[in-house]
Amino acid sequence: MEYFTQQLINGITLGAIYALIAIGYTMVYGIIGMINFAHGEIFMVGGFISIIAFMLLGLFGITWAPLAILVALLVTMALTPLYGWTLERIAYRPLRHSPRLAALITAIGMSIFLQNYVQLVQGARTKPIPPVVTGGIEIMRRGDFVVTLGYMQILIVVLTVVLMAAFSLLIQRTSLGRAQRACEQDLKMASLVGVDVDRTIAQTFIMGAALAGVAGLIFLLHYGVVDFYIGFHAGIKAFTAAVLGGIGSLPGAMLGGLLIGLIEAFWSAYFSVEYKDVAAFTVLVVVLIFRPTGLLGRPDVEKV
Numbered sequence: 001m002e003y004f005t006q007q008l009i010n011g012i013t014l015g016a017i018y019a020l021i022a023i024g025y026t027m028v029y030g031i032i033g034m035i036n037f038a039h040g041e042i043f044m045v046g047g048f049i050s051i052i053a054f055m056l057l058g059l060f061g062i063t064w065a066p067l068a069i070l071v072a073l074l075v076t077m078a079l080t081p082l083y084g085w086t087l088e089r090i091a092y093r094p095l096r097h098s099p100r101l102a103a104l105i106t107a108i109g110m111s112i113f114l115q116n117y118v119q120l121v122q123g124a125r126t127k128p129i130p131p132v133v134t135g136g137i138e139i140m141r142r143g144d145f146v147v148t149l150g151y152m153q154i155l156i157v158v159l160t161v162v163l164m165a166a167f168s169l170l171i172q173r174t175s176l177g178r179a180q181r182a183c184e185q186d187l188k189m190a191s192l193v194g195v196d197v198d199r200t201i202a203q204t205f206i207m208g209a210a211l212a213g214v215a216g217l218i219f220l221l222h223y224g225v226v227d228f229y230i231g232f233h234a235g236i237k238a239f240t241a242a243v244l245g246g247i248g249s250l251p252g253a254m255l256g257g258l259l260i261g262l263i264e265a266f267w268s269a270y271f272s273v274e275y276k277d278v279a280a281f282t283v284l285v286v287v288l289i290f291r292p293t294g295l296l297g298r299p300d301v302e303k304v
Contacts (some may be wrong), residue, residue, distance in 0.1 A: 002140055006147045007269040008262070009139075013153045013222065015261025016160035020215035021238035022245070022253035023167070024084075024208025030248035031183045031204055032096065037107040038087055040235015041114035042209045046080040046216025047226035048118060051127050065132050069155075069221070076213040083114075084209025088202050096201075111232070119228040126227040133221060156218045163214060164254055167207065171250065180204060184248070237264075237280070244284050246297025255295060259283070 021043050028036045053072040062068055091110050095103045136150035171177035179200045182190040191197045219234070220226050237260055245256025260280050267279040287295060 002142045002145055002147050003269065005139065007265045009147070009149055009153060011262035011265030012258065013156050013261070014265060015241075015258035016156050017215050017219055017222070017257075018234070018238045018241045018260050019254045019257025020160055020163065020211045020218075021234060022242040022257045023164070023250060024212050025239050025242040026245075026248055026250060026253040027180075027204050027208050029242070031180060031201055032092075032187070034092070034100065034103050035107065035239070036087075036092070036205075036208075037104070037235070037239075038091075038110040038114060039208065039212060040231035040233075040238065041111050041118075042080060042083055042087075042231070043212040043216045043219075043234055043238075044118065044226070044228065044231030045083050045114065046076050046209075046213030047220045047230065048122055048127070048216075049079050049213065050076050050217040050220045051129055051226055054129055054132070069132065073214065073217060076217045077210045080213025080216070081206040081209040084205040084212075085202055088205040092205075093198065093201075111235075115228055115231065122228065124228065126225050128225045129220065131224060152222055156222060159214065159218065163211060167211070168250060170207075176200070176203060240280060240284050244287055244294055246294030249294070249296045249298070252294055252296035 021039065024039045024042070025036065028034060028039070050072050053075045054068060057063075057068050057071060062071065087110055091106050092103060095106055133150075133152040133155060136148040136153070139147040139149055141147070171180060179190070179195045180203075182193070182195050183197055183200050187197055190200075215234075216226070219230070238257065241256035241260045242253045243256070244259060245252030245254065263280050263283055264276045267273075267276040271279070291297075
């Protein structure tokens, strides 16, 4: 029971990171029907911006953990969206009315470009930082095995829940959210009734990039290391989470992220860790066989 509880905590923590990244995939797909395969690299860029922010804060003598994390969070959420906006403006907007294959190839190309851009600028070596948040709460104990809920894990889950709630309210209660929902239903009709489609899509990319940047920050804080290749692995997992939950569904992205995190944690704990990715994709295949739209996805409605 103790071991199960610890893996449950670990899985929820990992799933929260995947969920933040998956929201960016599902928001972009919901509006323009395109998979932004460079989104994982935006997450990676967020991690590097965070580590640079922590280094600069250390140079200025700001070492109090809560203040350092807050400043790094604000800096990351301010700078990472610039990459999302630039990608949309330069790479995706000119191809919006082109065949989907062209946009898909462009997204893969931008992913490779960002990987190599960061590798050239920051180097190929991994970038570690010392632990910023340490300690935790003892949940239960049996012999020498202690179930611990780390303060870092609490921070990750709380930050994820707050951000998801804030973005959900933004989409449901604001004019931007109404414009996004209108574009999701029909881009042409949305433009006819006065919605600035280009601006709405750009703002969607910015929102998704901000969440990916936060995911990069908490990944850095949790694991203490980043490199130029983490975006590929995390991006694939987050995309899998978005499809599992139902691509285009915000609650589905959250659910899918948590499920992928839990599957990986429990499979690594009770079976061979080398096959945890196989387990996650097997669950995805099984779900899509019996429910092609994902767990919370809705079937496409043909417009006539």
